[in-house]
Amino acid sequence: MNDGLDEPRPRRLRPLWTVLTVVVLLLLACGLPAVLVAGVLSERGGPAVLRRAGSGADDPATRAGRELADRIAAVLRRQSAALLAGDQAGFLAVAEPAAHADLRRRFAALRALKVTTWRAEVTGLPAEAAGRPGEWRLLVRFQYCFVVPGCQPSPVLAGTRWRDDGGQPRLVAVEESKSVETGTRPWEVSELVVATGARTVVATTPALRAKLPGLLAQAEAAAKVADGYALGAEPPDRYRIFYAGPAEWKRWYGGGRPKWTGGYAVTVGGGHHEVVLNSEGAAAGVDELLRHELTHAASLPDRGYPGTATWWLVEGLAEYAGATGRTVDRYEGLGDVRRLVQSGWNGRLDGLAPADDASAERVAGSYGVGYLAVRHLVDRFGEPRLLDFFRAVVHERVPVDRAAEQVFGEPWPALHDECVAYVRARVA
Structure with missing residues (x-):
């Protein structure tokens, strides 16, 4: 499907999605039972507070759930430290072998993006995974920065599944975030090759690797223009740009864009926007398209526009x-x-x-x-x-x-x- 982008003058952007979504929908999408839901994310992305309905502080099931959540949190801290240290073996060691292929790809993509902050925060209590005996499900809020140490991190919520035999919990899977406000991030589902400049980081798939040097040069030039329209306290620390092949265009950030879209910018929290270009529709006018989309990233507030x-x-x-x-x-x-x-x-x-x-x-x-x-x-x-x-x-x-x-x-x-x-x- 060519998405109509070979028509005359394909244009730019559907309205930016905002992060003003009732998290009950998100939690249900991640498979958590409705009885666990007792809170919502704040507009600034704060974690939901979840408790078992009708449970008191001394309820044995609640205590056991909190103890398991604490042990999972400790495992996630070790895995996060391994990622930041470039220790792939340590990153995989917390997981069951069946999860290694997915985790290995995620590790490689995040390292290629020069991840500088990675925090995994447990948000609530585990719930038994429906139809998966012996497995527990837990929503985790991951926070990340690329290239720049100490940036205001972007959050993403994802379901995780675990096995527990009373010792160290074992990670079974990290699900695609599929969050209702932004959709799945590229590094969750795709192999990525990356080039980094003074103002931009540009990522694409291995099949489009040859495009990277030219894209980076064009992005750096566009960033100089976009910086002039920055309306925050400072311009973005790095403009994040993802160049999508046909399959990735339909999957990254939820896909489903209007046929006339050649590129878009989406707010991902933490004051950051991530830009996606359609490789099938952007080739003829990448310079102008990049100036357009990076100006959105520089000028728009985190919550989108009115x-x-x-x-x-x-x-x-x-x-x-x-x-x-x-x-x-x-x-x-x-x-x-x-x-x-x-x-x-x-x-x-x-x-x-x-x-x-x-x-x-x-x-x-x-x-x-x-x-x-x-x-x-x-x-x-x-x-x-x-x-x-x-x-x-x-x-x-x-x-x-x-x-x-x-x-x-x-x-x-x-x-x-x-x-x-x-x-x-x-x-x-």
């Missing part, structure tokens, strides 16, 4: 960065904007976001309108004030009307109409 009404601003800024150094009349999407305008566009920026099943031409026109609207605001007020407006609307969730008054000193309805008039004038 909704489709601000899509034009989020994507418009990324398109503006992607077109860096290009005059408006050289923007490649002007023809698509013209067709969108002539097809009866209603002139509302807040209704610009394309549907998942939209045609590539409709998608390109929407991105182009966002670009032109942002370009007009930059031309009128300058980049610093445009970024102040973006920060107010996207990071601080200030309503657009109030943000326009605060930042630009003008009413938003008038500015909105100016932007729309500018769009129409450029394609008349």
Whole structure:
């Protein structure tokens, strides 16, 4: 399946998923019985607090569960230390032989990504694994950093299975996270080859290894542009980029992207976004696509953006960065904007976001309108004030009307109409 990416002007990104999900769904997806659920993850990713319903502190089953959880935690600490030390034998030693192939691949991928932090935190009590006599299931929160020591780590929740004969618990399997907010990470399921630069880390599959040197050079150049749009305290410590083959595109981070998607950025917590490019759809315009997606990683907050009404601003800024150094009349999407305008566009920026099943031409026109609207605001007020407006609307969730008054000193309805008039004038 070619996902429609050979159509004219395949575009960029579905709205970023946010980490605002009821964890009951996640826990059920990982196979934990509903009776164990008594808490949720905080918006910042704190671990759920799980207790057996109706159990008191002195309940024998609860005490036994806590004792097993403590012993599993000790095993996971030893395994984490082995990973960070590059000790593959130690990493595998805690597990049953049947788990070694999967763990060996995970170990190699994480070491290739230059893992610098790896913590495994038990989140609750073990539960008997349904249909697996003698096995226990436990949700574990893994936290990781790549390349940079001491970064604010990204969390991922995964189910683990264990055997216990009263001695050291033995790891039977680590399940794919399949978390409802982000989906499975590449290092959980794929062999990876990796190249690291001053600002980026780029990973792909062994089959695409030959692409790595060029991708790294392009990513490093794009990072210099994206850093100029960073709205956090500092730019990202490293931009994390995964270049997906056809099978990986359908699997990494849950797959299932709209047919017109050539790349996307997804928030993974800890202030980090991870960027995925589709090798089948990105080849013709990797430089621009990287500038676009890395600008998302630099400019967006950890929790994503407020909704489709601000899509034009989020994507418009990324398109503006992607077109860096290009005059408006050289923007490649002007023809698509013209067709969108002539097809009866209603002139509302807040209704610009394309549907998942939209045609590539409709998608390109929407991105182009966002670009032109942002370009007009930059031309009128300058980049610093445009970024102040973006920060107010996207990071601080200030309503657009109030943000326009605060930042630009003008009413938003008038500015909105100016932007729309500018769009129409450029394609008349």
